[in-house]
Amino acid sequence: MSVTTYHPGTSWLHAVPAGPKLLGLALAVTGVLLTSHVAVVGTELAITALLYPATRMPFRLLWRNTRVLLPFLALVVAFQLLTATWQKSLVIGGQLLIVVLLAGLVTATTKVSTMLVLFERLARPLARVGVSPRRVALVLALTIRCIPLVASAWHTSSDAYRARGMRRTSWRVVVPVIVRLLRSAEALGEAITARGVAVDQPVSRHDQR
């Protein structure tokens, strides 16, 4: 979990605010998908690849972003070679790669927290239909906090299962984990209420026992 897709740095792209960067990505992706000449796509791919050293990204990041797509890319290019022209196969493969590399560059130069702040700001108009921005922020933060909790509940359950002599993990391991999640949701909900974070209206009486 220590791996993040963010790559710290001080390049010009790091300095661009997240909003314009995302907008730029959207425009660039649209532009790339609209071009269909093999020479143009080739040029776009070269520019995209050069953007990595231009933002002082290490070569292995470029390679890593390419590698995850390679098996799929090989399949697509081979398939199009068999059913269509070589130009079309290169254009489609090139477009797939460019788009993923560009998006990877945006993610690598933007902190997760910065991106989340942008998303929360973009979600603000939803307040009109009853989506509280505070609740959105709360759920996002709570999820990040819950991942290690759920992971440890998972390991506890599968350890207990194995301790009882069952050799292979089975779907039955999941049941106590989920029951535990449902239980802890009650306690978490009360903790949220007690802090007044997610309450839109005043609570008249705290029920139960």
Add this chain to the structure above:
Amino acid sequence: MSTPADPVNDRAGADPAPDTEPTASRIGLLPRDLALIALFAALIAVLGLPGSFALFGSAVPITAQSLGVMLAGSILGAKRGMLAVLTLLVLVAAGLPLLPGGRGGIGVFVGPTGGYLIGWLLGAFVIGVLVTKVTGRTRLPGLILANVLGGIVAIYAIGIPVTAWRVDSGLLATIVSSLQFLPGDAIKVVLSALITAAVHRAYPIPAAGRRSGER
């Protein structure tokens, strides 16, 4: 404290008066529901971690992440299930490596199989809607059908066309989904139904926007 054998007092303790219900937001979610959304988003993330769930030993390397999507819809229902998936996707888009193989960021959405991630939203929603229609929620055939329609049909209904558009071939997109995703998903549909039935038997799952004990 009431004696445990006293059903009247127990009932009164678990069932608050109707006028003490002001904490639900306008979209009908209690703080408890927010916690459920976060916990299930976390569960989907954990199911994507390597080695979390080796189905048949480690012979079949399928990731269990879409099982988490199916479980969110089956157990939390349409609204909270879809919001749990949305929460995970927002965190992924922000750059957290929560998809299998430590993938994350915007790239996975604009990639050739990004449509399946969007399909997860519809899938969890469809499962949630159908599961509430199953009379007697521990009945397996109904749960399996709900998971097939939501967990496979709905997800593929978005995933395949997006892939087809990006690779400019409907045939190739269909081949990819039937080879890469279908075998695992068929197993996960059954698992999700089994797990949901067992959870329903073990613990009363609270409905969205309702206090525990309320019907």
